[in-house]
């Protein structure tokens with residue numbers, strides 16, 4: 265049975281709307297409301313997107329709004345999809361609205377840093393909402409990553425106690441119940457407000473589904489006539505740019521400043537994260553119009569194409585480049601090794617392919633960079649070693665998630681991606697990465713003769 269569905273407020277998150285549905289319909293428990301909203305309580309519920317709706321609720325919603333409109337105007341879609349290729353953008357919109365696909369499969373959703381762990385709110389907006397609507401709600405703009413201020417009231421956003429992540433425990437927590445009267449803090453500097461407004465406007469501008477100018481091309485032109493690019497456009501110094509950007513945002517006091525390698529990867533066209541693009545573009549003084557509605561002439565794009573081969577910060581000499589890149593590669597390799605590069609957290613093998621991909625380095629450059637190669641050799645491991653390390657990681661993660669419940673092979677196989685047929689080469693390596701109790705537990709799960717776990721090893 266579906267209850268009473270209120271109208272959605274301006275800039276309200278769909279999640280917030282569902283929270284109010286729960287309250288207004290008078291459900292006795294959160295669980296019962298979720299059962300009426302979602303196809304399955306455990307099937308990708310989401311605070312940032314729609315989640316997987318059940319057919320009855322889907323119909324109720326479709327009678328009120330177009331699903332695309334909800335996704336574009338009431339979910340965090342514009343944050344994640346803003347700068348991806350048009351074809352992927354269209355596909356993502358379609359799959360979120362029609363297949364209720366898990367957003368993690370559609371674009372990169374990076375782990376959150378500390379400042380963005382909880383849903384945020386503006387105390388002044390909350391009291392205005394209460395005056396106008398009789399209740400407050402979770403505003404979407406406030407949840408943009410790195411958004412720390414309310415641009416309307418020029419005050420600091422407050423952090424609630426509600427996790428912004430959807431994965432672990434998903435409950436409907438209405439802002440009206442959670443948001444208390446908080447002290448309004450106006451200790452915001454004008455540059456911080458300017459940057460927040462810039463992000464917000466980019467976030468809110470209707471999405472462009474046709475113009476496929478790559479974001480790194482646009483940023484490239486933003487670098488023209490700056491000290492970061494030679495007058496011919498053949499050489500650019502992204503290391504200097506990245507250092508300056510970091511210094512700049514440290515002064516503004518941003519909670520997650522783009523790292524040197526995120527900046528390099530974005531400029532080399534390997535990534536297009538909203539926050540990183542906004543930071544680079546704002547720093548370079550690229551107008552919102554030029555960023556979102558670029559009209560780069562064909563001549564310019566061809567010139568850029570021509571420079572592509574020699575594009576990456578070709579410095580005076582390899583030695584200097586090697587020197588500069590070594591600490592960056594160290595960080596990238598460390599992140600790959602310990603699983604900080606992806607949002608699953610799975611430790612990966614530091615392969616040359618991943619290094620080129622994540623460091624934004626052109627292929628085969630490492631041949632000329634002895635210092636970088638030495639850094640990488642520290643992280644060298646065989647496939648078997650990596651599998652063993654992944655198993656230990658997966659076992660500990662599942663064990664922590666399941667608390668006192670038993671751990672099965674299928675749990676750890678799923679997240680580790682390790683196959684049983686390799687058990688004989690993995691088992692002897694396990695004790696390099698874990699204590700005896702853990703190793704024994706993993707062995708008992710992976711050993712081929714263990715009949716209780718004979719399932720689906722594909």
Ligand SMILES: [Zn+2]
Nearest residue numbers: 386389414417
């Ligand atoms: Zn406000």
